[in-house]
Amino acid sequence: MSSPHQPKVTSLVDLPSSEAKWIKLQKAIYRDARGNERIWEIASRKTTSKSGVDAVAMGNIIYHPSKPPSTILVIQFRPPLNAFTVEWPAGLIDANESAEEAAVRELYEETGYHGKVVSTSPAVAADPGMTNANMKLCMVEIQLKEGDPEPEQHLDEGEEIQRVNVPLAELYDRLEEFAKEGYVVAAKLYHWAAGVQYAIDHPKLFEKVGSKEGA
Amino acid sequence: MSSPHQPKVTSLVDLPSSEAKWIKLQKAIYRDARGNERIWEIASRKTTSKSGVDAVAMGNIIYHPSKPPSTILVIQFRPPLNAFTVEWPAGLIDANESAEEAAVRELYEETGYHGKVVSTSPAVAADPGMTNANMKLCMVEIQLKEGDPEPEQHLDEGEEIQRVNVPLAELYDRLEEFAKEGYVVAAKLYHWAAGVQYAIDHPKLFEKVGSKEGA
Structure with a gap:
């Protein structure tokens, strides 16, 4: 720090x-x-927005001409946990704002990057046994050019958010390391990375019937 | 119903x-x-347990001699959402119980299956901006034999939980369908399935440097 x-x-x-x-x-x-x-x-x-969805998280993929594909994570102090967390950029959806608009706005504020939303999940439940809080996952692509400088953040007063760029191939291992170092990883980001890793480690489990070539 | x-x-x-x-x-x-x-x-x-971890979810893989590998999901009415949710089996960790013990116990209670925990995540945060609630993801393997009958559940009084067996190759598509039908999918399960699907659809994004054969 x-x-x-x-x-x-x-x-x-x-x-x-x-x-x-x-x-x-x-x-x-x-x-x-x-x-x-x-x-x-x-x-x-x-504060649930008029759309009935509380929040949006940006599952972002950064493409660069000469660097491996990566994703930007944010580290911030979270008072509910009295700890620094590792999460994808995320934020509450403002009144009259769509999930996609909030995704582009919050990504710009928290990371400085301009992204393009390529898919949006249904509204999914954060912790269904305890709360009605819900969110959508927007997958966002960020296209960088050679030599692009790291952009400036546009944080609200009092916000202190650090950015960490992680190659996608290392994401799961890096989250495990963050946890060992005392950071608290957000469950949703962890599950996405764990799903990626599981598919890579066990490709045959996910083969569709009728697509057995090479099995 | x-x-x-x-x-x-x-x-x-x-x-x-x-x-x-x-x-x-x-x-x-x-x-x-x-x-x-x-x-x-x-x-x-x-009710946080002595271990400091609230809950455990069972990311389960069912192996069967003649059926495609699958996972068992649970559907239940969740009052916070006033809706039926689609989740992996999960539950609160009892006092003096480890995450792995809770995983085996809760899987048996909610689904009737005996599973073996093969990995456990760090404690990850359910919704870091709002709550200190946290959980661990246990990956659990269930080995079935030809002709095994569907086991009986062992639910608490008042619990009403339906089981749905979904082939892993169809998991992501089925979650999208459930959402269209009005079920609320749990964010953690959705993120795992979305990670799997992303890795399948974009394998090159996750290639480690130095493992470029076939790229």
């Missing part, structure tokens, strides 16, 4: 729901499949 | 933190990298 201060949570106190601005607790009463009435506790965001 | 009732949230009310049993809101005061004091709102579980 080049920062003069090591970020740190200095106090953690219970927060009455009435004082919370960003998140809230709710109690759902629901009828189960047997017709019984039951209760479930839920943590929700107060 | 063969169930006589369609599960449904019938009421959703604010829950004072003091009345919540499973989750809570907290306010973190933290010092940022510039030395400024800031505030962040956090949703936490009250």
